[in-house]
Amino acid sequence: MTVLQALNHYYVRMAERGDAEPPGYSRKSIEVCVWLNPDGSIAKVDDLNDYSGKKPQPRRLSVPQEVIRTSGISSNFLWDKTAYTLGVGRDKDKKAIRFFEKEHAEFVRLHRERLVGSDDAGLCALLAFLNTWKPEDFEGDARFLPDMLDRNVVFGLTGGKLEYLHERPAAQRLIEEPGEVWKTGICLVTGEERPIERLHPAIQGVDGAQSSGARLVSYNADAFTSYSADSGANAPTSVQAAFRYGTALNRLLDRGSSNRLKIGDTTIAFWADAQGFGEEAAAAAEMAMAMGMEPPDDPSEATKLRDALVDIRAGRPPSAFPGLQSGTRFYILGLAPNAARLAVRFWLVDTFGNFFARLAKHFEALNIEPAPWNRPPSIRYLLVRTTALQEKPENVPPLLAGETARAVLAGHPYPRTLLTAVIMRLRAGDSLSGWHAAVIKACINQSVSEKEKLPVALNPESRDQAYQLGRLFAVLVGAQKEALGKVNASIADRYYGAASATPARVFGPLLRNARNHISDAQKRNKGWWIERRLEEIFSHLDPALPKTLTLEAQGRFAVGYYHERAPRSQSEAAQQEEGDNK
Incomplete structure (x- = not known):
């Protein structure tokens, strides 16, 4: 099933549970409501933003x-920005007020044309308001605040039950009236002959894309057309199907949606198909997937x-x-910004059970001791901790987020770029943590077949040379600490990159200096x-140390270093302390 077909079906599910906008409507961020008296005068002006969080939310x-x-x-019908509804906005510098005579004149013309002959009290009040309103009145009316400029405005009617004008039955009848038919043809989504949409709907909620929305399907140059078809005729989609898929995807990508998450530059929408097992199974699958993709902090939920x-x-x-069925059909769509369009990073279709089993396999691959976390880490946070400069989400390498998420959810090997990114961060100065070691272990173990796999916990008997060299380096770091205590720049700070890449050149001087550290510590x-x-580590190492280590071997070095440096169990710590006292 294609992306548009799946979204078209999801709209039907939304409509059945009362969550879908009817044809002719879409969800938008609205920040101001101008309430009108029946005679068209302004009764009050409401700021619709929610100020309970860190930033105002429309x-x-x-x-x-x-x-x-x-x-x-x-102009939009019954709503728009202040430049259209009130004829005022900010200039290009976003400082001074500017009047938008042409935009406001178009708003007035549209509503005089479409509302002519209406006897609805609310629509008549709007016409009366437009006949008397002057953009200059904005600055003289204390009910309008400067922050309201360039915001989206709707209108409402007072004098009874407060109701937005666009929600009144008379307005709904006008909105549902069919518009002019551009072309007809066979819809590629439904297979029916229907009026074709010329311009596909704008999709909002993809981080990094245009705030006004970007399109999954668009043609704005002759190079994108074929067989003399123009605009939407290149991929004919009916007006109804375009509305349905656009509405469904915009709802999935709402900021507060539990079916949306962001990993790096990729915004992911996921949903279940209610056909076959019903709405209860579909809702349970979506809830479980949301929890699996972003594990909760709450211990009981974890x-x-x-x-x-x-x-x-x-x-x-x-x-x-309860009610979850492993066979429920499930869809996962990864989107990324691409100028005025959206790029599809991945489109995955399978049963919920298969997706969840792959998540379980991913968490199992990350298993390492001692564990650096109390709950399974999300893909998003894992990438931030191990690949991003200064652990900032915006610094996750481009494309890596989508590639990693796709690999986990599709059951493919982790991208080679993930191992490279983690190793590069360590060579650039990141302190090696259990997060780094877990990702490296998962990447290497998934890519090898016959060669020795990296262990979950410390394996002193490993024959892997790189792993033992990592352990050796950790012991040398420990010797320095025992001798000198805390220092400004440790051996790990100064030599980790070189030791993990060119051990033969680095370990000679380090071992000679270690004799001084051991002597000072024993004193x-x-x-x-x-x-x-x-002695134990050297019994597993070849006499001639390797001159260079490959990328995979550098990863094995890192895991050996982590296992040797990681905090010991209480019993082992006690044994070590007893040995020190001898």
Whole structure:
């Protein structure tokens, strides 16, 4: 099933549960409502923003579908920005007030034309307001604030039940009236002969794309057309199907949607198909997937997720999610900004059970001891901790987020670029943590077949030279600490990159200097364990150290270093302390 077909079906599911806008409507961010008296005078002006969070959040309302402004001046019906509704806005410098005579004149013309002959009290009040309003009145009316400029405005009627004009039955009848038919043809989504949409709907909610919305399907140059077809005729989609898929995707990508998440530059929308197992199974699948993609902090919810992952891997119905059916059809769409269009990073279709089993396999691959986390990490946070400069989400390498998410959800090997990015961050100065070691271990173990796989916990008997070199480097770092305590620049800070890439050149001087550290530590009655640990490691190393290590071997070095440097269990720590006291 194609992306548009799946979204078209999802709209039907939304409509059945009362969550879909009717034809002719779309959800937009609205920040101001001008309430009118029946005579057209202004009763009050409301700021519709929600100020409970860190940033003001506009109210999302179902309003008449937005016009597509490719060029020129076109007005929306019953709502628009202040430049159209009130004739005022800010200048290019966003400082001074500017009057928009042409835009406001178009708003007035449209409504006089469409509302002529209406006897509805609310629509008549709007006409009366437009006949008397002058843009200069904005500055003289204290009810209008400067922050309202360039915001989206709707109108309402007072004198009874407060109601937005676009929600009144008389307005709805006008909105649902069919518009002019551009062309007819066979719809590629439904297979029916219908009026064809010339310009596809704008999609909002993809981070990094144009705030006014970007399009999945668009043609704005002759190079994109074929067989003399223009605009939407290149990929004929009916007006009804275009409205449905646009409405469904915009709802999925709403900022507060539980079916939306962001990983790097990729915004992901996911949803289930209610056909086959019903709405309850579909809702349970979406809830479980949201939890699996972004594991919760709450301990009880984290336990619920772990139990579900175990059940799915074992082929049992997840008892933690009543009504969940593993065979429920599931869709995952990854989108990224691309100028005025949206790029599809990936489109995955499978059963929920298969997707969740792959998530379980991913979490299992990351398993390392000691574990650096209390709950399974999300893909998003994993990339931030291991590949982003200064651990800032915006610094995750481009394309890597989409490639990694696709690999996890499709069950493919992790991208080679993920291992490269983590190793590069370590060579650039990141302190090696369990997060780095877990990703490196997962990448390497998934890509090797016959060669020795990296262990979950410390394996002193490993024959892997790079792994043992990582352990050796960790012991040398420990020897310095035992001898000198905390220093400004440790061996790890100064030599980790070189030791992990060119061990033969670095370890000679480090080992010679280690003799001084061991002697100094023993004078302080500390570090008696170091020589025993060095003997153990050297018994597994070849006499000639490798001159260089490959990228994979550098990863094995990192995991060996982490295992050796990681905090020991209480019993081992006690044994080490006892050895130091001998």
